[in-house]
Amino acid sequence: MDESTTRMLLERVLAQAPPPAPVDYDRVAALATARRSALLRSTIAAAAVLVLVVTVTVAVLTGGVEGDRAAPPALKPAETEQRAAADGLPDSAPAWFDPARSTLTIGGLPGSMPDRATANRTTDLEIRAAGRGTSLRARVGVRGYDLSELIGDGPAASTTGPAIEGHPSEWVDQGDERYTLVWRWAEDAWASVATTGLPDPLALATTVATSMSVDLEARTRLPFTVTTPDGFELTEVDTGSAPSVSMEFTGPSSTMRVTVEPLGDGIGAATETFRGRPARVDGTAIVMAAGAVKVTVACRAKYDPCRETAASVDPIADLADPAAWPPYSPR
Structure with missing residues (x-):
């Protein structure tokens, strides 16, 4: 095909083509907005996938999956002691008390027993109270302290006493209005509250027992x-x-x-x-x-x-x- 024929065909095509349509600017704007929205949705979806991947990765690295999670950190010694003594009964009593740094405290003593005294020994801690014809003696022993030392000599009849901070006790009747409540203040040590001449000895002994606390860091006070x-x-x-x-x-x-x-x-x-x-x-x-x-x-x-x-x-x-x-x- 020569040049003149080619030019003729091109002119014919152009002459037969429809005139250009007018521009619809509203439609152009709508299409552009739709395109930007689609692009934004794609970006958000990609970001969400990335966050999910990072979160799962961190969880696996730090805690493992359910059923294979690392154990919580071990308790510090002080926390362990607090946890063990939360119910008033420590895991173990000391082998000895330092008389210069050990304190036994109790509550519930009536005003009719104004005479008070304390004794801190390496073997036991004691609080004494007395009134007219009445007396009370609260004691805690060290680990392995002989229970008979807390009860004393003489005939005795024992019955089950009330629970002391959730732990069993024994109520010992020693005759002549003498009674002793005994229980374990630690898993390997005994405590006691002995009474004489009181009108309701078991009630007072129980009150004193449940109020009892031992502080092995409180310094003894002296004049x-x-x-x-x-x-x-x-x-x-x-x-x-x-x-x-x-x-x-x-x-x-x-x-x-x-x-x-x-x-x-x-x-x-x-x-x-x-x-x-x-x-x-x-x-x-x-x-x-x-x-x-x-x-x-x-x-x-x-x-x-x-x-x-x-x-x-x-x-x-x-x-x-x-x-x-x-x-x-x-x-």
Whole structure:
């Protein structure tokens, strides 16, 4: 086909083609909007898939799938102790109490028993209360402490007592209006509340038992300071209702008991002066005046540590005001 024929056919096609249609701008805008919406939906869907993939990946890496999830982290020691003692019964009692850092507290004592005293020993903690013809004694023992030590001697008849913080107890009738409630305050240790002459002993014993708590970090409060003798250790602190306070120190082959009480009429006729303090030797005991108090140190033999210990006692608070006693600091 030559050039002239080609030009002729092209002109014929152009002449027969329909005229161009007018532009519909509204339709063009609608099509553009639809296209953008479709693109946006595609983008959101892709992002959702990506988030799902990342979430599943993190869950698998950190926790595993259901049934294969990692165990929670182990409890810290303090949390373990709190969890174990949540019902008032720790897993285990200590093998010994530190008399300088152990405290037993109870509640529910009636006002008719105003005389109060405490005893912190390496073997047990004790609170005593007394009134006219009545008495109560609450105690907790260390791990393995003999139950008979809490009940005492004499005939006894035992029956099942009330639950103490959900744990079984025994109610022991010892005759002569003497009763003792015993239960385990720890899985391997016993506690007791002994009563005498009370009108409703079981009710009071139960109230006291359920209120009982032991703090092994609370420092014992005393109205004086004293130097622990060389080679001895503190084995008992006893606060009486006189008022008086006594401490027992135990050495390899002997014991030493220090008693601090009001000076009253004095120490008697002094037989010597030691470190500037008047003193009286009475057999195996030495008695000294220290300000407004009298210090008596009883030993099993005459030897100088008794004098040194008596002379080391320094009053720092009113003996008659236990609420004002500061925490004891061994020295």
